[in-house]
Amino acid sequence: MKNIASEHQQRMSYLDLPIRSFRRLGRLILLACHDMGHALIMAGSATLYIRTLWKPRARHELATQLYITGIKSLGVITVVAFFTGMILALQTGLELRRFGQEVNIGTAVTVVMIREMGPFMTGLIIAASVGSAIAAQLGTMAVSEEISALEVMSINPNRFLVMPRLVALAIMMPILTVYTNLLGILGGGIVGSTQLGVDFYAYIDNATRYAENKDLYVGLLKAVVFGIIIATVACFQGLTTREGAVGVGRATRQTVIISFLLILVVGYIITRLFYI
Amino acid sequence: MITFENVTKKLGGKTVLDGISFEVPKGETFVIVGLSGAGKSVTLKHMVQLLIPDRGSVRIGTDIISEARGMDLERMRGRFGVLFQGAALLQWLSVFENVALPLREHTSLTEEDIKKKVLEKLRLLNMEDAVDKFPSDLSGGMQKRVGLARAIVMDPEIILYDEPTSGLDPVTSRLIDQLIENLRTELGITSVVVTHDLHSALSIGTQIMMIDGGKIVENAAPNDFIQSKNEIVKRFLESQYITRRGAWEKGMESHV
Numbered sequence: 001m002k003n004i005a006s007e008h009q010q011r012m013s014y015l016d017l018p019i020r021s022f023r024r025l026g027r028l029i030l031l032a033c034h035d036m037g038h039a040l041i042m043a044g045s046a047t048l049y050i051r052t053l054w055k056p057r058a059r060h061e062l063a064t065q066l067y068i069t070g071i072k073s074l075g076v077i078t079v080v081a082f083f084t085g086m087i088l089a090l091q092t093g094l095e096l097r098r099f100g101q102e103v104n105i106g107t108a109v110t111v112v113m114i115r116e117m118g119p120f121m122t123g124l125i126i127a128a129s130v131g132s133a134i135a136a137q138l139g140t141m142a143v144s145e146e147i148s149a150l151e152v153m154s155i156n157p158n159r160f161l162v163m164p165r166l167v168a169l170a171i172m173m174p175i176l177t178v179y180t181n182l183l184g185i186l187g188g189g190i191v192g193s194t195q196l197g198v199d200f201y202a203y204i205d206n207a208t209r210y211a212e213n214k215d216l217y218v219g220l221l222k223a224v225v226f227g228i229i230i231a232t233v234a235c236f237q238g239l240t241t242r243e244g245a246v247g248v249g250r251a252t253r254q255t256v257i258i259s260f261l262l263i264l265v266v267g268y269i270i271t272r273l274f275y276i
Numbered sequence: 277m278i279t280f281e282n283v284t285k286k287l288g289g290k291t292v293l294d295g296i297s298f299e300v301p302k303g304e305t306f307v308i309v310g311l312s313g314a315g316k317s318v319t320l321k322h323m324v325q326l327l328i329p330d331r332g333s334v335r336i337g338t339d340i341i342s343e344a345r346g347m348d349l350e351r352m353r354g355r356f357g358v359l360f361q362g363a364a365l366l367q368w369l370s371v372f373e374n375v376a377l378p379l380r381e382h383t384s385l386t387e388e389d390i391k392k393k394v395l396e397k398l399r400l401l402n403m404e405d406a407v408d409k410f411p412s413d414l415s416g417g418m419q420k421r422v423g424l425a426r427a428i429v430m431d432p433e434i435i436l437y438d439e440p441t442s443g444l445d446p447v448t449s450r451l452i453d454q455l456i457e458n459l460r461t462e463l464g465i466t467s468v469v470v471t472h473d474l475h476s477a478l479s480i481g482t483q484i485m486m487i488d489g490g491k492i493v494e495n496a497a498p499n500d501f502i503q504s505k506n507e508i509v510k511r512f513l514e515s516q517y518i519t520r521r522g523a524w525e526k527g528m529e530s531h532v
Contacts, residue, residue, distance in 0.1 A: 057380060057381075141366075144362055144364060145360045145361070145362060146364045146365070146367075148321075148326050148360065148364065149358065149364035149365075149366075151324075151326065151353075152324050152326065152353055152358045153353075153378045153381065153382075154349075154350040154353050154354055154381075155377070
């Protein structure tokens, strides 16, 4: 009898780890669904408040957010976009040179930039710089009771804080993406003409000849969606921050990780929807 | 004015409020005292629905604020002004803009009238020289005074104070105590004050309630409070060197 009991106990201890892991995974999935639901409700509520943008205070806050998102990110975006185009041109050019087709790097760089790399790189930079800053700011406000103070003053944080950030990112992301695309294509042209012996005008001619309008529109659609994703994740993480400075750090990190993952997954889904 | 009926609240698995019931009478200064973690601030947050009770209800007059939603909740919250423990000023707005914020959001006053009203409230708290400063340029005490100016700028019926004098110098503490007292005597405003400072509680309070372990251990007028036979209250009084000799005189520290 005792042997059966100890055997059962031993079997249970073997099963203990997978059961506990499974339970933990289930809990994480439930929590993720719960958070996603709340984040979408927050974004939906903020979207409904777009009608209040005519108020001078809301317009002023939107202008501030547009400046922070757009102008303050220009430096890093310029460098990243330029080098992305240069790397793309170099890699594709070296391969195409084996077939004597290096003149086609213009098409390769342009299509890759406007379809994928433009919105993707811009999304990553904005998530890491602006998204993390939003999460840190709103997180600090949450732990120092500023959000509670707004609620008590009947000032809806979704209107006052989330809406201007959401709109600013949805407007600025496509604009910055166009900027990234242009600089990337320019960087590719410079590498083509200096390293691969492709005439700059031939490069530009090749670049503009084969790219379609659809590529540009899909790329810009991605940019808008990425902007909404970054703003939603950052504002939700910020507003739900708890536990002081540690919580602010956690919210910032989570914002960057979740935004990166969603940009990758949603980017793939949009490409799949429009190109297959 | 404010009625708690059998309110229970658990936070992080711990019972913070354990079926408490009490009433804050209109026009009184109701002080809630107790040790750290006793549930004082949690009680205060239930009054403006920053927290919702697990059981029981919170009423403001005839309105049940613990169940209110949307516009109803906004209307009920509009009756309150709240001074938070850390002042909770918006860091990117100047002192003037912080105090003007509720006026700009909820009234159609002209900029001239807003300016007049904001300066009037800041003058009341000796802060009119700091209008153009930002919260990060101010000391903790000054931030609290600006927070108080913001709490009273809409002329609310009820003001909630979360540790209004903690971390302040004695002179500023007495200024704030005096202001709370004036708001009651001159304007008939109902105040609820959460504090550790018994001297301040006894000076401004018309009713003092002590919470311990999520339960009410005493709820009495200041003179009855210091005569309390409850052991927890006695220890709390002794810890602040308040003895039970005679009656407490407002504004006098005669029992120290």
